[in-house]
Amino acid sequence: MAxxxxxxLPVAVWVASASPHEVTLVDETLDxxxxxxxxxxxxGDKGFDSDALDEQLA
Structure with missing residues (x-):
């Protein structure tokens, strides 16, 4: 994820296996x-449309 x-220009990059859903990689990428x-x-695209992610980032 980038x-x-x-x-x-890249601000953050995180590499993971293809199996986790992108929304679960947001924390690691921001870190x-x-x-x-x-x-x-x-x-983000529709895959990031998540109430749980919205609360996590607030």
């Missing part, structure tokens, strides 16, 4: 952030 800035500050907002 998080990029608006220019497409691997390459910048001092976390992103202000995250935009």
């Amino acid at each position: 998080i990029t800035d608006r220019s497409g 691997a952030c390459l910048t001092l500050e976390l992103p202000e907002r995250l935009i």
Whole structure:
């Protein structure tokens, strides 16, 4: 999983096996952030549409 800035430059990268659902990798990916500050907002596809994830990130 990768998080990029608006220019497409990587901000965080996390590699895992193909079996876990992407939504479960968000914490590890944010922990691997390459910048001092976390992103202000995250935009994901429908696979990230989860009330549990929304609460976790709030």
